[in-house]
Amino acid sequence: MSQRVGIIGFGQTYHRSRRDDVNGVELINEAVRAALEDAELTIDDIDAVVIGNMDHFEAVNYVDTWSVDGSGAWMKPLIKLTTGGTTGSTLGIAGYHHAASELFDVVLVIGWEKNSESDTTGAIITCSDPIFDRFSFSGALPGLAVEASTYMKRYGITEEDAALVAVRDREHGANNPYAQLRKPVTVEEVMQSPMLSWPVKLLDICPRSDGAAAVIFAGEQKAKKLSPRPAWVLSTSVRHSHSYFSDINYEEIHTMQEAVKELYKNVGIKEPLKELDVVELYQPYSFAGLKWIEAMGLCKPGESPRLLRDKVTHMDGELPFNPSGGVICTNCIGATGLLRIGEAALQVMGRAPGRQVPDVNLALSTGFGGAYWTDLMLLGSRPW
Amino acid sequence: MTDIAIVGAAQTGYRRRIDDANFSEMVYEVTSGALADARLDIDAIDNFITVSNDFWDGRTISSMAVQDACGSSYQGGRNVSTVEGDGTFGLLYGMMRILSGAYKTTLVVVHCKGSEGNMRQITNGMFDYIYTRPLGIEATAAAALQARRYMDRYGLTEEDFAHVSVKNRGNARLNPHAQLAADMTIEDVMTSKVMAAPLKMHDLSPISDGAAAVILADRNTASKLGRKPVWIKGIANCSEAHYLGDRDLAEAPALRDAAHRAYGMAGIENPFEEIDVVELYDAYSYMEPLWLEELGFCPRGKGGELTRLGATAFDGPVPVNPSGGVLSAHAVLVAGLARVIEATLQIRGEAGERQVEGPVELALAHGINGPCGQSHCVVILGE
Numbered sequence: 001m002s003q004r005v006g007i008i009g010f011g012q013t014y015h016r017s018r019r020d021d022v023n024g025v026e027l028i029n030e031a032v033r034a035a036l037e038d039a040e041l042t043i044d045d046i047d048a049v050v051i052g053n054m055d056h057f058e059a060v061n062y063v064d065t066w067s068v069d070g071s072g073a074w075m076k077p078l079i080k081l082t083t084g085g086t087t088g089s090t091l092g093i094a095g096y097h098h099a100a101s102e103l104f105d106v107v108l109v110i111g112w113e114k115n116s117e118s119d120t121t122g123a124i125i126t127c128s129d130p131i132f133d134r135f136s137f138s139g140a141l142p143g144l145a146v147e148a149s150t151y152m153k154r155y156g157i158t159e160e161d162a163a164l165v166a167v168r169d170r171e172h173g174a175n176n177p178y179a180q181l182r183k184p185v186t187v188e189e190v191m192q193s194p195m196l197s198w199p200v201k202l203l204d205i206c207p208r209s210d211g212a213a214a215v216i217f218a219g220e221q222k223a224k225k226l227s228p229r230p231a232w233v234l235s236t237s238v239r240h241s242h243s244y245f246s247d248i249n250y251e252e253i254h255t256m257q258e259a260v261k262e263l264y265k266n267v268g269i270k271e272p273l274k275e276l277d278v279v280e281l282y283q284p285y286s287f288a289g290l291k292w293i294e295a296m297g298l299c300k301p302g303e304s305p306r307l308l309r310d311k312v313t314h315m316d317g318e319l320p321f322n323p324s325g326g327v328i329c330t331n332c333i334g335a336t337g338l339l340r341i342g343e344a345a346l347q348v349m350g351r352a353p354g355r356q357v358p359d360v361n362l363a364l365s366t367g368f369g370g371a372y373w374t375d376l377m378l379l380g381s382r383p384w
Numbered sequence: 385m386t387d388i389a390i391v392g393a394a395q396t397g398y399r400r401r402i403d404d405a406n407f408s409e410m411v412y413e414v415t416s417g418a419l420a421d422a423r424l425d426i427d428a429i430d431n432f433i434t435v436s437n438d439f440w441d442g443r444t445i446s447s448m449a450v451q452d453a454c455g456s457s458y459q460g461g462r463n464v465s466t467v468e469g470d471g472t473f474g475l476l477y478g479m480m481r482i483l484s485g486a487y488k489t490t491l492v493v494v495h496c497k498g499s500e501g502n503m504r505q506i507t508n509g510m511f512d513y514i515y516t517r518p519l520g521i522e523a524t525a526a527a528a529l530q531a532r533r534y535m536d537r538y539g540l541t542e543e544d545f546a547h548v549s550v551k552n553r554g555n556a557r558l559n560p561h562a563q564l565a566a567d568m569t570i571e572d573v574m575t576s577k578v579m580a581a582p583l584k585m586h587d588l589s590p591i592s593d594g595a596a597a598v599i600l601a602d603r604n605t606a607s608k609l610g611r612k613p614v615w616i617k618g619i620a621n622c623s624e625a626h627y628l629g630d631r632d633l634a635e636a637p638a639l640r641d642a643a644h645r646a647y648g649m650a651g652i653e654n655p656f657e658e659i660d661v662v663e664l665y666d667a668y669s670y671m672e673p674l675w676l677e678e679l680g681f682c683p684r685g686k687g688g689e690l691t692r693l694g695a696t697a698f699d700g701p702v703p704v705n706p707s708g709g710v711l712s713a714h715a716v717l718v719a720g721l722a723r724v725i726e727a728t729l730q731i732r733g734e735a736g737e738r739q740v741e742g743p744v745e746l747a748l749a750h751g752i753n754g755p756c757g758q759s760h761c762v763v764i765l766g767e
Binding site: 066068073076082124125126129239241259369 | 408437438439442443444445446447448449450451452453456457460461462463464465466467468469473476477479480481483484485486506507509510511512513514620621622623624625626627637638641642753754755758759
């Protein structure tokens, strides 16, 4: 058994800081309808449904069974996965395995979050071990601030270097009609934005969004039949090492290094900067757009600011990052990793109006979450 | 028939409160146990599935607590994912990841500590926050509605359900892992405290702490190991509607659909004749006969009679829950994987005192998610 798998449809909501006009189930339904329309399918064509979010944001237990009216999973195989920030990428990878296993042919994958209904930090804070970690690593910011300051000290990186990343993604986000933050910003504006936890400022970091994403995966024969140009899943790689924030070596991002090593080996990539065509990076804050791309092997440690200054990762550069505007423009957490996969798929399918990178053969999408975990999915225009 | 086998399994004893181990220590115990059972080293595991629930754990990203303990961080880390739902769904996803050709082995590990949460609040959280949650409905109140509807539809009595509790708590006396084992009478059940009419204290499963793990392997790997593999011959899952008012609670169409597909994979035509032992998710006594009907072991409305006639007894033609079932130990999420482990032990002939008579060639294990068994997973295991 086992078959190749391609992405044949993608739908997303217009992401906003607050969607008062819909409840969670309705929000999910918007993305599902958009994905089905995109793939020119109906819910009857779907063999299985995969869904996820982070429970504590909406305080709904068993989101899979609760959301059946919106997801369309009535009388269908249904499963829920949750891994924190990596939830969306975890879901996409599960969609791939559902179809690749040949147990199912057409699989609908849904990630969503309605962050406006939550106390984001209050919900995230409980991921830290209550005895050893919670007093210091409380919520998302402390870890990021530790990572950024460690990285700055080690390599002489400046806050202005990081601001370039935020400026790039906000510029890209202006091209994406679905993005929440669509207004470009300048380095000065980033530098003058309120300090949250040194050196991380308000405009360095992602917003919190209401939104949903749905991606349709199909086995090889179905994908070829249903889509003129599917985005084929070439490889996935996941590292969820560590249970404790205090165990992490913040000078590196070990999970990214290990995950790319496996992924590049699987598909024979030797020079990622040259061979990859576009990257949708789960980049929760600007400093990640520097340090983590070094871990991806795009340049030597400490040299990434040059790539930003030379606009290598801008839309017209050698390897554009986040044509969608990325996480800094939109962050509906359970959907965020799946949005990276969906946007990468659009790039491969040549269906990203306003934000299309020309001639994409290889598109890498990533997920980030938990205790500095990394998920990767590589999509390609050819199934081999 | 699939090419995936269970080659190792371990479970903790289930207790009302396990004070001497936290989540990761419980997971470490069963991970080590399953590896030892499979006679494998952690080096041999290239894929991990953890199963947990943020509500029960009181922690967001509940999988984070057990990543080190399950071995997924070992040697630079391995590929891993996390299912939130019953352990049988974790088994299903772990199996898919081998069938996709990505991995050769998979550790599926699940934990839950009911003692650290409030069952009513946690299960109230699975209902819609606008329309049904404000009613205060939770798992047991919903189950009572289902039990009542089931009784009304077929003229069943509370005594019909009491027979199930007597049988399963009696079976549990032979299972050292069980939490509640008792030599009970129908009268004991009938006179126990009413929790949500028609359900009484002894119709309910207990709140438990525990963990369980299994190791899956592809055909190549499984056939090289010294231990007899137990094959996953069929597996399927399905969900029905959410709102209780949208459902006829005396039926479980999702279970019917999942069973139909799992039987198809395993080549089963007559489950009563072909399946030798059944481990069901009997969170409440009435669930066992209802699930048996939808699994095709008897006509609709005849599940109670099946029990009363002794057909599902330990020494009956189709022993159901010889382990004592969920009525005797209910670590949520863990309980479905525990059913798989019990079925595995029966097929291996290693169930100790609770080993049923005669050769066990085919066994059925089952897990549920959501209120009143909204979503089901059916697993057929065999030699």
